[in-house]
Amino acid sequence: MITITGGTYREQCLHPDFDMQFGSGLRACRAIRALDESAGIQFHTFCSVANELFLSMFEDTYKIKTHKYPATDSIGFYYDYPLRTPIIYPRPDLIAKEKEIQFEADHILCFGMLEGNARVKGKKVVYDPQSPVSPKSFKETNSQAEELAIVINYKEAQKIAKSESVEEIRRYFFEVENVAVLVIKMGPKGAMVYTANDKTVIPVYRTGSVWPIGSGDVFAAIFAYHWMEGNRSPVEAAKKASFSTAIYCNSRSFRFEYAGYQEDIKPIEIPDFPIGQIYLAGPFFTFAQRWLINEVLNNLNHLGMKVFSPLHEVGLGEPGSDVAKKDLAGLDSCKIVFAVLDGLDSGTLVEIGYALKMGIPVIAYVENESKEDLTMLIGTNCIIEKDLTTALYKCLWLLAEKENA
Incomplete structure (x- = not known):
């Protein structure tokens, strides 16, 4: 059983045309369900009145137990194109803050949310702060984990650790946040997986087309599934997550096993950003x-x-x-x-x-x-x-x- 908490938001893109109800939490549920039809999944999310019917239909369609917490606002992300910084509506500073979500479970995937905090307690927890502007550390959420993995992009890690040095960032997360695993997503350079004594480069994949909206959600979800439910090592879990994310980016699809979506996916190593x-x-x-x-x-x-x-x-x-x-x-x-x-x-x-x-x-x-x-x-x-x-x-x-x- 894996328990997921994260946002349910509308996502629109002007070009290429896209208009769907997703958000980090909902997309993670879809990704894990696509990977394993028999996986036990519970979903905790803030829910506005406008989203109640949709989430009920989602629960029935994907057989995912959904726990809905009252929210005032229905939140949307609006992109001109996928690499353009989205407009968030309502403005983040105007979004009503709700009573925090609280629960306890063995295996938890926890995303940061705009409406409020999630305070969780688990044996194995994967945490992704999901905020490039003002990311919240795991300690700030007042959550607890016997074994904690943080999946975070480089800019978020810099803000939380208050340093641009990769070594200082690593030291902060292991000494202050007490992580067992730190996965830093480096964008086009792939990802770095840190454990107490090792670091491993996870390659990025070249694809025929690139759809980056939600790619971080998919990476965190697939990593969490393999690390928690599959008992794989952090490095193995991250490698599988990277490849599945490439399939998603190449196809906008969760059909991770379909060979047709894998034909033009090739690993590429970028040790340093090119200087040309x-x-x-x-x-x-x-x-x-x-x-x-x-x-x-x-x-x-x-x-x-x-x-x-x-x-x-x-x-x-x-x-x-x-x-x-x-x-x-x-x-x-x-x-x-x-x-x-x-x-x-x-x-x-x-x-x-x-x-x-x-x-x-x-x-x-x-x-x-x-x-x-x-x-x-x-x-x-x-x-x-x-x-x-x-x-x-x-x-x-x-x-x-x-x-x-």
Whole structure:
């Protein structure tokens, strides 16, 4: 029996289109049920009046005993696209704080929630704070665990430990939080599993497409299932969690055993963020074009890559000026070109042609152009992607592979 506590929230994404009722707790229930149809699962969550019918239907459909705790607000996460920071409604500072959830069980997976605290007591507990802005430590929840595993992303770990040093973070969690296992999710670099005496790198997987919304929930759920219910070692549990998460990201599906969703999943090791520079090609003559270029630049930087952006490094310039020479000089110092191709801007096509002549790989993000208009790019082995998030991740993976070849 595994007992899960976490949020039930609406999640919407503008592009790619997505509108579902999930949240960390509900998604974890779905993931574990998909992995094991016979697993005993109990779910504790805050429940607004608007969610009561949905949660009752969820309980009947998936045969998961659901404990509903009264909540004032129905909470939603709204994404423009998966890598964009979501808008939370109501605003987090306006969400009514509810009486805390309390229970005791042998095996517990506990997520942080916006409506209030969960105070739990268990033999084996996996805790994921689920808040990049103001994460709460396990001790702050006043919970207890005979054996505690914390699954946390690197930024959350930095905030809780008040340090950017991985060693100081590790020391904090083992000495102050008294963890038996610490799993730090490092984003595109995979994860690190720490026990009292060892550390192990868990590889990330390259996938055909990338859907990151909820990927952390799936990782924590699969890790908890294998570590608590399957009695696997923390490293084995984390490896299985990483692979299952890759399947989820590749398919938006919980069909972890379906071979068709595993065909284009390959492990990739990124020991350090690549140091090579990306050339960001694309038109920037209108507000919409500049907004998109700025979004791509911010995301490439967030993924740990250095970027030469003609818009930001050189500026608009005038016809007949030396802008073109400065742009191409910047391209000479880059390892990959990331091109925004919708509109088939002539300057962008010149930059792509120059890069191909120099042997520089090109990743092109394009939604609205026909295959016929892209014949030359396809024929010269440019990577063409219609999904922005997937294109950005493939840029990182390609750069990492080039530097670690």
